[in-house]
Amino acid sequence: MTGNRQSGRVATTQVPFLNAPPAQARAGTSTPACKDHACQPHLAIILTSPLSVVWFRGQIGKLREAGFRVSLISSPGPLTQEAQAEGAEVIAVPMERGIAPFRDLVSLWRLWRTLRRTRPDIINVGTPKAGLLGGIAARLASLRGRIYTIHGLRFETASGFTRTLLRWTERIACHNAQYVRCVSPSVRERAIQFGVLEPEKAYVIGAGSTNGIDCDHYQAAKNRSHGLRLALGIPSSAKVVGFVGRFTRDKGINDLYNAYYRLRCSLPDLHLLLVGCFEDLDPIDPGIRNQLQSDKNVHFAGLVLDTAPYYHVMDVLAFPTHREGLGLVSLEAQAAGVPVVATNATGAVDSLLEEITGKLVPVCDEEALAAALLELLADPEKRLRMGRAGANWVRRQFQRDIIWDALLQDYRRILREESDNRVAQSSVFGRMKSVFGRIRRPYRTAQCGNVPVPTSLCSRKPH
Numbered sequence: 001m002t003g004n005r006q007s008g009r010v011a012t013t014q015v016p017f018l019n020a021p022p023a024q025a026r027a028g029t030s031t032p033a034c035k036d037h038a039c040q041p042h043l044a045i046i047l048t049s050p051l052s053v054v055w056f057r058g059q060i061g062k063l064r065e066a067g068f069r070v071s072l073i074s075s076p077g078p079l080t081q082e083a084q085a086e087g088a089e090v091i092a093v094p095m096e097r098g099i100a101p102f103r104d105l106v107s108l109w110r111l112w113r114t115l116r117r118t119r120p121d122i123i124n125v126g127t128p129k130a131g132l133l134g135g136i137a138a139r140l141a142s143l144r145g146r147i148y149t150i151h152g153l154r155f156e157t158a159s160g161f162t163r164t165l166l167r168w169t170e171r172i173a174c175h176n177a178q179y180v181r182c183v184s185p186s187v188r189e190r191a192i193q194f195g196v197l198e199p200e201k202a203y204v205i206g207a208g209s210t211n212g213i214d215c216d217h218y219q220a221a222k223n224r225s226h227g228l229r230l231a232l233g234i235p236s237s238a239k240v241v242g243f244v245g246r247f248t249r250d251k252g253i254n255d256l257y258n259a260y261y262r263l264r265c266s267l268p269d270l271h272l273l274l275v276g277c278f279e280d281l282d283p284i285d286p287g288i289r290n291q292l293q294s295d296k297n298v299h300f301a302g303l304v305l306d307t308a309p310y311y312h313v314m315d316v317l318a319f320p321t322h323r324e325g326l327g328l329v330s331l332e333a334q335a336a337g338v339p340v341v342a343t344n345a346t347g348a349v350d351s352l353l354e355e356i357t358g359k360l361v362p363v364c365d366e367e368a369l370a371a372a373l374l375e376l377l378a379d380p381e382k383r384l385r386m387g388r389a390g391a392n393w394v395r396r397q398f399q400r401d402i403i404w405d406a407l408l409q410d411y412r413r414i415l416r417e418e419s420d421n422r423v424a425q426s427s428v429f430g431r432m433k434s435v436f437g438r439i440r441r442p443y444r445t446a447q448c449g450n451v452p453v454p455t456s457l458c459s460r461k462p463h
Contacts, residue, residue, distance in 0.1 A: 005197070007205060009425070020361065021214045028314075028392050030244050031304060034399060040067060040068060040069040040073065041068055041069070041121045041411075041415055042068070042070075042118070042119070042121045042122070043063065043068050043069070043070050043071070043087075043120060043121070043123075043124065043411065044070075044072075044073055044115070044118065044120035044122070044123045044124070045070065045071070045072050045073065045124050045126070045129050046073045046074070046111070046123065046124070046126070046130045046134035047072070047073070047074040047075075047126055047127055047129040048074070048075065048095045048096075048097055048128075048129040048130040049074070049075055049077070049078065049095075049097060049127065050074050050075055050077025050078070050079045050080045050125055051077070052074070052078060052081050052126065053072070053074070053079040053080060053082055054079070055080075055089040055126070055151075055210045056072075056083065056210075056211060057082065057211065057402065058086070058211070058214070058404075059400075059404055059407065060072075060083055060086040060087065060088045061087060062404045062408065063087040063408065063411070064086065064088075066408055068411070069089075070083075070087065070088040070089070071088060071090075071091055071118060071120060072084075072088045072089070072090050072091065073091045073093050073111070073114060073134075073241060074090070074091075074092070074093070074095075074130075074215065075092070075093070075094050075095050076092040076094065077338045080092075081395055083268065091114055091118075092453060093107060093110045093111055093114060094107060094110075095107045095129055095130060095133065096129065097127075097281070098281065099165070100386040104129070104133060107133055107335045108136060108137055111133055111134055111137035112137040112140055112141055112266055113137055114137075115137055115141040115143055115297060116141045117143075118372040119142065119143070120145075121145055121415060121418070122147065122285060122411060122414055122415065123138045123143060123145060123146050124143035124147040124149060124150075124416075124423075125138070125146075125147070125148050125149070125173070125177070126149040126151055126210070127151060128154055128166065128169060128170060128173065129146045131149075131150075131169075131170070131173035131177075132169045132172060132173045135148055135172070135173050135175075135176035135177055136172070136176055139176045140174070144178065144418045144421075145178070145414055145415070145418045146153075146176065146177045146178045146179070147177060147178070147179045147180075147181060147414070148173050148174060148176070148177035148179070148180050148181070149180075149181045149182075149183065149210060150170075150174075150180060150181070150182045150183065150187055150188075150191060150197075150325065151183055151189065151210065151325035152187065152324055152325035152346075152347060153166040153170065153190060153194070153196075153323060153346065154166050154170075154181075154323075155170060155368045156190070156322075156323040156346060157249075157250040157322045159322045165193065166233050170191070170196045171195070171196040171197075174191070174196055174197045174198070174201065176252055177201070178201070179201065179203075179207060179414060180201045180202045180203070181202075181204070181410075182202055182203070182208075183204075183208055183209060183210055183325040183326045183347070184204065184208040184209075184324075184325060184326040184346075184347050184350040184351075185204055185208065185350055186346045186347055186349050186350050187202075187325055187326070187346055187347055188202045188204055190346045192255060194247070198418045200264075205403060205406045205407060205410060206397070206398075206402060206403060206406050207327055207350075207396075207397040207398060208326045208350055209328070209331070209398055209403050210326075210403075211403060211404075212398050212399055212400030212401070212402060212403030212404060213328075213331050213332060213335050213394055213398045213399065213400055213402060214335075214400050215335045215391070215394060215395045215398075215399055215400075216253070216280070217308055218308045218311065218332055218335035218336040219335065219336065219337070219391065221306075221308030221311070221336065222309075222312045222336070223313060224308075224309045225309040225310070225312035225313055228309055228310070228312075228313050229313050232273065232299045232301065232313065233299060234271050234273070234299060234313065235271075237269070238269050238270070238271045239267060239269065239270050239315050239326045239377050240270075240271045240272075240273050240313055240314050240315050240316075241260060241263075241270065241272050241273070241314065241315070241316055241317075241373055241377070242272075242273045242274075242275065242310065242311065242313065242314030242315075242316070242317050242318065242338075243272070243273070243274050243275065243276070243317070243318050243388055244275040244276060244307050244310070244311075244317070244329040244332070244333075245276050245321075245329055246276055246277070247274065247276055247277060247278045247279065247284060247289075248278075248279050248281065248282040248284060249282045249283065249284050249285075250321070250322040250323055251283050251320070251321050251322070252319075252320025252322055252343065252363075252364075253284045253288070253292075253319050253320075254284050254285055254288055255320045255364055255365075255366050255369060256272075256318050256320045256369070257272075257288050257291065257292055258288075258370075259318070259320070259366045259369040259370035259373060260272050260293075260298075260370075261366075262366065262367070262370040263374055263377075264297070265376065266374065267326050269297075270297065270377070271298070271299060271317075272292075272295075272297060272299070273296045273299050273310065273313060273314060274292070274298065274299065274300050274301065274311050275301040275302075275304060275307055275377075275459070276301075276302075276303060277302065277303045281436065290399045291410050296343065296378060300353050307329075308331065308332070311332060311333050311336035311338050312336055312337075312338075314333070314338050314381060315338075315376070315377060316338065316339055316340070316341060316373055316376045316377060316414070317329065317330065317333035317338050317339070317340045317341070318340075318341055318369070318373060319333075319340055319341065319342035319343065319348060319351070319360075320341075320342075320343055320363075321342070321347075321348050322343070322345055322363055322364065323343050323345050323346055323347065324345055324346060324347030324351075325346050325347045326350055326351060327340075327348045327351030327352070328351075330342055330348065330351035330352055331351055331394050331398055332356070333390075334352065334357050334358070334387070334390030334391060334394045335390070335391055335394045335398075336386045336389035336391070336394065337388065337390065337391045338387055338390070339358045339359075339376055339382075339383050339386035339387050339390060340352050340355065340357065340358035340359075340390070341358060341359045341360075341361060341362045341369065341372045341373050341376065342358060342359075342360055342361075343360065343362065343364075343365075343369075343431055344360045344361070344362060344363065345363050346390050348360075352390065353362045353389070353390075354395060356386065356389050356390075356393075357389050357390035357393055358390065359372040359375070359376070364431075
């Protein structure tokens with residue numbers, strides 16, 4: 001997958017939301033900025049973990065300004081206060097991230113009761129567990145406007161029965177959604193290739209992402225990074241390879257340590273900065289964990305809410321992931337002017353421009369990872385050139401205002417579509433049967449400009 005990234009790929013449906021005229025919310029009327037819940041379109045966002053609230057920072061406030069009432073349904077946690085501060089109604093429904101059949105049934109019942117009570121106009125479910133349970137609950141509650149956002153494909157790195165189970169749950173989640181947003185072109189392509197998703201349902205907002213990147217924030221964070229090296233115990237003259245994310249096997253921590261160990265032979269003053277924390281789910285090898293924790297040149301920043309200043313401590317970001325939705329940390333590093341070495345895994349390939357803003361290496365190839373890191377560490381001019389190119393590219397393609405505007409147009413488009421397609425609801429038995437029934441292909445393709453897209457994503461009324 002290195003080299004020409006487009007070869008052998010399915011063409012991604014890019015919906016030209018940004019060039020669309022101002023959308024109308026219901027029956028051709030503008031979305032009112034109204035404090036009365038009765039006149040506000042109601043969007044419910046369902047997440048498994050409150051940690052995923054970071055995907056919606058700033059976006060909730062933008063939707064509220066546009067006249068939407070927003071509810072956040074998630075397991076309880078301190079980060080939900082951020083959504084509440086932006087004007088969202090927070091509803092706690094505990095959900096397990098792992099497989100827990102009995103607790104999952106309890107969560108499904110609670111979600112169904114919550115959705116029956118609140119009756120949102122649009123439901124956006126994200127993460128695999130919320131996608132499965134939230135999608136089923138919304139369908140059983142006879143709600144339309146069901147969106148499933150695919151943030152990644154967990155089954156890609158699973159094996160055996162777990163892989164089969166995760167693949168089927170993903171397929172059911174996509175089946176119960178009317179609209180499937182994919183956070184990157186390669187996620188869309190892989191989901192179609194694996195047979196979990198119908199091409200007519202799937203689309204990508206712009207170049208990808210769920211919330212975009214606040215480029216100004218990552219650029220300005222350089223001023224807050226002064227003294228951070230000293231606080232971390234890193235000499236001012238040392239070369240630093242950085243990593244941001246969960247310390248798990250599928251994030252490539254095993255591969256990163258082995259590549260770092262290779263580099264120490266030729267760069268004894270090399271330091272490794274790890275921003276994040278270890279997790280019990282998908283843990284790394286115990287021996288490698290002990291070596292990381294005992295190495296004086298490895299520095300742990302812990303779980304931090306704002307990673308922006310830490311990128312400015314790094315010379316290169318290592319992103320050795322085995323699977324991804326979209327490499328947000330890769331985009332963040334580039335926004336800060338830091339080049340990236342990433343794997344050619346799903347989602348990661350969309351997060352940089354090969355040989356322009358960074359380098360791609362094969363998944364699990366420690367030798368290639370070490371060679372690419374060494375190439376950039378040894379060439380300051382190339383790092384500077386790639387850093388500048390990355391900052392410009394991320395600003396053009398992923399600046400959060402661009403993504404927010406596209407998302408807002410998408411929500412308005414779905415409101416129009418659903419107001420034009422109100423149909424009689426089936427019986428409770430019929431709805432239960434359809435949840436697990438044969439996956440049909442109810443979406444026709446149409447022309448939206450010169451791009452073929454699902455009818456459900458094109459307004460049936462002329463603009």
